[in-house]
Amino acid sequence: MRILVIGGVAAGTKAAAKLKREDRSAQVKVLNKGEDISYAGCGLPYYVGGAIGTREELIVNTPQKYAGLTGAEVVTGCEVTHVDPAAKTVSGLLHGESFTESYDELIIATGAAPFVPDMPGKALPGVFPMRAPDDAVGLRDYVSANGCRRAVVAGAGFIGLEISENLLSQGLDVTVVDFADQIMPNAFDPEMADFARRKLKEAGVRVLTGQRIQSVTGTDKATGIVTDGGPIAADVVVLAIGVRPATDFLADTGIELFKGTVVVDELMRTNLPHIYAAGDCAMVRSAITGKGQWSAMGSTANLTARALANTLTGSPTPYGGCLGTGVAKLLPMLNVGRTGLTEAQARAEGFDPITVVCVSDDKAHYYPGASVFLTKLVADRNSRKLLGLQVIGAGAVDKMVDVAAVGLYAGLTIDAYDTMDLAYAPPFSTAIHPFVQACHVLENKLSGKLETFTPAQYAAGEAKDYQVIDAQPAPAIPGAKWVNLAQVNGPLEGIDKDAKLLLVCARGKRGYFLQNRLKFYGYTNTRVLEGGVTFNQVKVPLPAGATLPPEEVKRLKGLGCLWDKRTPDRFNVRVITRNGKLTSAEHAAVAEAAQKFGSGEVTMTTRLTMEIQGVPYQNVDALIEFLAEAGLEVGGTGSKVRPVVSCKGTTCQYGLIDTFALSEKLHELFYKGYHDVSLPHKFKLAVGGCPNNCVKPDLNDLGIIGQRVPEPDLNKCKGCKVCQIEKACPIHAVSLKDGKAVIDPTLCNHCGRCLEKCPFGAFTESTYGYKVYIGGRWGKKVASGKPLSKIFTSEQEVLDLVEKAILFFRDEGQTGERFSDTIQRLGFDYVEDKLLHGTVDKQAVMNKTVIGGASC
Incomplete structure (x- = not known):
């Protein structure tokens, strides 16, 4: 018996291997278009994230190894372009040359190909589908080689979300876009998908639904995408929109197809004799409804291929149908x-x-x-x-x-x-x-x-006429009436027995216990909220004149929402601006948010965040959601690294370093990267492009100032009567001594304005660098920072030092003290030595429990 298998990977290689085990005499040949015949397609996202270290680990079997293990013949680089059922032959191209093969039995296992919309920019460097090992290898290499910091993933199915998690783990900002109105469409009901979406957003993933990708922007490489909702900037784009059955070559064969899939019966037979199909190219059936169902899963491919091989070797094995079973890891x-x-x-x-x-x-x-x-x-x-x-x-x-x-x-x-x-x-x-x-x-x-409202019913407003009863062990829902379950031994005081009551607890269990007890005491109209506050976002309008409990005020403060104490329930919400820099579209979104959810006024803070004024308590969540849709986040309070302040840097006539580039890296690495890391107190970073100190870096916990250190060649100095260097120095650190222009190192602040001023070239050489101040602060107790003795000459040195300083503060600081207090307590020399010459066990420091002491 001569059996041809078109396609490898999962179904093709599984079928061929099982065939040879069941009938060693069978002539089994696998015709595979690519060079990789058996690889872990489901492992591709984890290669991108680094959990799988090498490409070789993705390869289950090489053609040579597979042939040796199974006895099946393998031909790679072989594209089948036509099947002739009457002649029982297949034909196509083998390494560019025409070929024809005959068969007794034919298995079609060509799988599926990634769907890439026909749109501008889809072929630009930096655009990747995600189907084969080379896609994952290319993506990981591109991210590393190009220092990518922002990624867009088109597609919010399992693969798209797994790719997003792995890009996030590599420190990238990730935006997920899908045309459907929810993530994981057709796999999860909306309320379950919405809960997962909220968790993704809390982890920093921007999720946009109901938006179709229209194009990829860029000329030499991808710089973002355009959707129905507007442009989204990105350094790399992943297209995980979906897959389509790879069956175009079967169009004129007479094989029955449905939406591109090969229609098969329970024995994986097509409508034509001696032709079978399995894997992502086949339409199987649902085990529940019995109707046709496409199951493009590696599990389905392997199961159907094994059953098919049994059938071909004399043991008919029906496939029992699929259930759409799947699992995925979306975050750690x-x-x-x-x-x-x-x-x-x-x-x-x-x-x-x-x-x-x-x-x-x-x-x-x-x-x-x-x-x-x-x-x-x-x-x-x-x-x-x-x-x-x-x-x-x-x-x-x-x-x-x-x-x-x-x-x-x-x-x-x-x-x-x-x-x-x-x-x-x-x-x-x-x-x-x-x-x-x-x-x-x-x-x-x-x-x-048990009588309930489901989360879907609650979100749809079906409980709006019900009074919320907080059934948690302690009051935790602002505006709700708290009932102590343990003390309910009769009717509730002041509540009629026919009142509509929504019983809410953490999960739903205490709500059920309370409902059971209230029914016994004659209450007829109670409902339990399924999933409680763990699953649902429960908001209760505050009664007139009521104030929020301190716990809720504290929670909102942690989100960057500061209570306006002149009011009972209004907040000023801080919008993080990436060092004072926003796009015009983001500015428009902030303005719209202020008008829609607040008082219409926006202020700036000293940390260059924008503060939307006068947001009523009931609008806070909607405001945060609206800003997130525009790619903006709130925050900037608590005992943690605060938003980074930066001057204009090289866009200023005196700028010596690119402060925006450096401060954006500081923002990503430390404001965002250490967002959940508690410190003894707040920790503020500032970057100044030159010694003019416009943003006062030396009044921050750690300040970085651009430097240009002169390296004069005094052999070229002519001792001019009117020295241009002396004239150019704004702080008079240069004077003529013994006929030479000499810099007083105790006065020079390395502003670099003396350079290129000598007509004889005595002051042309210099070193660009960074001076770092530690221990500054302003506020109730002002302290000027003190510079470290070293001038840093590379940006990476500065980034490493900043991280070491944060870890040092977490390790040796005490709750409630600022970094300046820590330095004063331990001594500047000790701290400087630790930062410049010591080592830090990052894992040990991060494993410590640290209680923050910041009150704002």
Whole structure:
């Protein structure tokens, strides 16, 4: 039997290997277009992020190794362009030469190709699809070689979000754009996707939905993209919009296709005899609905290929259908998983879906590293059969997905899990498995014991007429009435039994306990908010004259929202401007935000942030969301590195260094890079382009000043009666001594204005550098910083010193003291020696617990 396999990677190589194991006499030949026949396509994002170190680690098998292991013949560089079912031949190009091969059985495993819209700029350097190892290698190399700091990823599916996480881990600013109105479209319901989106934004990823990419900008290389919403600047662009079946060469063969996929039956047979298909190019079926479903997953490719090989070698093996099962890592502590139907899909398929969103421990709560699962179950209301699951968590979401997938294949009801003996030990799970807990909650909801609003209903405003009851252990929802669950032994004082009450706690459990108790005491109209404040953004309008609790004021201050104490509930919100620099579009966004959400007024702070004035409490979240859509962030308070201040630098006539370039690096590395690092107090950085000190670097915790150190050649000095160098020096540090122009080093501030002024070339040579001051501050207790004795001659030296100073302050500073206090307590000489000559164990310092003492 002569079997041809068109395509390698997952399905092709799996089918060929299994065929040879089952029938050693079979002649199996793999025809592969590329040179890599078997690689880890799902591992590409992790190569970009550096978790996978080399290209070789992505290659599962080389053609030579694979042929030796399996006995299948492998031909690379072979593009099949035509299939003739009647003649049972395939033809195409082998390294540019025509060829024809005959077959007894044919397997089509050509997979899928990345979809790249036909748009201007798509071929520019710096634009990368993400499908093959060379794409990942090219992207990582390009980011490194070009010092990329901003990335745009088009596509918010699993691959796009995994690429985003790995670019973020490399220190890039990442913007994700998708035409759909949510991330992970068709995989997650909107409320689950919105929760994941909020977490991505909290981590610094800018997420824009409902925007189609129109073009890539740039001439010699990519400089950004243009979307329906306007331009977005970027140094590198990744196109992860999706894939399309690689089946164009089958158009005139008579093989049945549906939207480019090869239609197959449960034995992976096409409509033509002796022709089969598997992998991303094939249309399989849903295990739940029985309808055709495209499952472009490596797992589906391997499973269908193995089943196909069994069938061809005499053991017919039907493929049981797919569930759309998938998991992904979106952030270091944010994993997502799903299987089965979403609520929307279930309704579209004619089911009557009932759902629940619940929050449960992912392992014993007392075990180190314990976190939570946020789980959405979808079931059919009438049959109680499980239809789908979506889960988000910091830990092993795959275990939740796999438990659900087994139930879906078996057609189990949610009740079938009630007493199922699943694994338990504190490091791994809870005594009642978290999936079973979710089933129990949904059973209570089906029975009417638990009456709820889902997160989707709450977001849609269905609870707007309900009074919010805070059921948490301590009051935590501003404007809500707090009820101490432990003391509810009768009707609630001042609340009618027919009042509409929304019971809100951290997760939903205490809300259920309170509802159960209130029902006993005659309350008839209570609802529990599923997922509580862990999942939902709960806002309660403040009653007239009410003030916010101190805890909420403190929380908002940490976000850069400072309470205007003349009012009960208005805030001035600080917008970070990257050293005072904004684009015109960003300026327009700030102005629009001030008009829409605040008083219409914008002020500047001494840290060159813009402060939107008079924002009512209920508008704060909407304002922050609006600014994030424009690529802007709020912040700049707390015991941490503060926004960086910079002068104009080389755009000023006296500028000696590019202060914008340096301060932007400081912004990325330390304001953003150390954003979650607590320090003993605030730590302010400033960069001045010359000794004029316009932004007062020496009054900051660490100040950097551009220098141009003269290196005179006094052999060329003629001792002129009117010395042009003496005349040019603005601080009179130059004088004639013994017929030579001499610089007093105690007076010279290295401004460089003397250079090029001598007609005989005595003052032409110099060294550009940086003077660094430490321990300055202004405010209640002004202190001038003192310069380190070294003039730094490279930008990298300065960046390294800044990081060492921050780590030193975190390690040896005391809560509540500024860096100047630390220096005074330890002695300048000690600190200077540590910064210039000492070493810092960064990991040890970062592992310390530090309590900040900043009050603003």
